[in-house]
Amino acid sequence: MSLTLTVAGDRWRTHLRSVVDATPGLVPVAKGNGYGLTLGRLARRAGWLGVDTLAVGTYAELPEVADRFDGSLVVLSPWRPYVADLEPALARRVIHTVSRYVDLVELLRRQPGARVVLERMTSMRRHGMSAQELWEAAPLAHRRARLEGVTIHLPMTGHNLDEASRLMDDVVGAEATTVWVSHLTQPELRRLQASYADLTLRPRVGTGLWLGDRGALRVTATVEDVHPVERGDGYGYRGRTALRNGHLVVASGGTAHGLGLEAPTGDTGLRGRAVAVAKGGLDALGLARSPYLLDGRQLFFAEPPHMQSSMLLLPHGARVPEVGEELEVRVRYTTTTFDEIRVA
Numbered sequence: 001m002s003l004t005l006t007v008a009g010d011r012w013r014t015h016l017r018s019v020v021d022a023t024p025g026l027v028p029v030a031k032g033n034g035y036g037l038t039l040g041r042l043a044r045r046a047g048w049l050g051v052d053t054l055a056v057g058t059y060a061e062l063p064e065v066a067d068r069f070d071g072s073l074v075v076l077s078p079w080r081p082y083v084a085d086l087e088p089a090l091a092r093r094v095i096h097t098v099s100r101y102v103d104l105v106e107l108l109r110r111q112p113g114a115r116v117v118l119e120r121m122t123s124m125r126r127h128g129m130s131a132q133e134l135w136e137a138a139p140l141a142h143r144r145a146r147l148e149g150v151t152i153h154l155p156m157t158g159h160n161l162d163e164a165s166r167l168m169d170d171v172v173g174a175e176a177t178t179v180w181v182s183h184l185t186q187p188e189l190r191r192l193q194a195s196y197a198d199l200t201l202r203p204r205v206g207t208g209l210w211l212g213d214r215g216a217l218r219v220t221a222t223v224e225d226v227h228p229v230e231r232g233d234g235y236g237y238r239g240r241t242a243l244r245n246g247h248l249v250v251a252s253g254g255t256a257h258g259l260g261l262e263a264p265t266g267d268t269g270l271r272g273r274a275v276a277v278a279k280g281g282l283d284a285l286g287l288a289r290s291p292y293l294l295d296g297r298q299l300f301f302a303e304p305p306h307m308q309s310s311m312l313l314l315p316h317g318a319r320v321p322e323v324g325e326e327l328e329v330r331v332r333y334t335t336t337t338f339d340e341i342r343v344a
Helices: 009-022 039-049 059-066 101-110 131-144 161-173 186-195 271-283
Strands: 004-009 053-057 070-080 094-098 115-120 146-152 178-182 200-203 217-229 246-252 288-294 297-301 310-316 328-329 340-343
Touching: 009 039, 039 053, 039 059, 053 059, 059 070, 094 101, 101 115, 101 131, 115 131, 115 271, 131 146, 131 161, 146 161, 146 246, 161 178, 161 186, 186 200, 217 310, 246 288, 288 310
Parallel strands: 004 340, 053 070, 070 094, 094 115, 115 146, 146 178, 178 200
Antiparallel strands: 004 217, 217 246, 217 328, 246 310, 288 297, 288 328, 297 310
């Protein structure tokens, strides 16, 4: 009884290889929950792909990948003075992202000759230096650090070529020879490289690499129990009342796996607002669509999901699944933890 991710191994590996072959200088990103596949698995797969560098999100993720990948490790979160010093063997492999001049000074005091990339602020306005700050930090990095280049973290909205091109002038001003970039399409990367042939591009790719072929991934949950219910019957932890005849289906997977949890939506368009209004109306009726599907039909939660299982409403007349049967589940991989991962 588990929430299971099944990976069509040959298809997935073919996709991974195609992305690497089409993206010179690619740096795979393995962060968070490893895009649902776990950090350790992604680190091993990066080694199989033959890349020289792997990116992680935070310093806390380094131990999970360092023993499974032999190359360089770039930490995407910027270094801060509260980051603990690394063991010497690991420190030689780690490339620090530095987004403030004061941090560069302190890092080099504690680790002379540290490997660093200097981060240029982009329209995201999350981390990074202005052009002037970058040019002031670059000489120090050239003298006392091992400068691995300049990094720019672009928005996920797409159409980032114009901004990337503008920022390249700042890279040239910092006398860097390598630019680490994110969220550029293959055509944009080719155009940028053609315009700056004397610079080396290192595209960071996470979702498009590991989850780029969703057809290679299948998530299923086990039906743990099925109960007939009539209108007016009570059920569940919260003593809800059935609004109509049907069945209650108890399936594996719950909040402990990340199911039934929501992040703020990024869709601010008319369609997104309409969906939010419609969803709010369903919530008011005690109905919320679940990620579980039976015969291609999306089921409603009977009540908010529990930690390790969910109770679902099956309307009268629908096919009743057997205990032990598998239901398809549509998940957000970056927020889901699976009981089992099978690579066929």
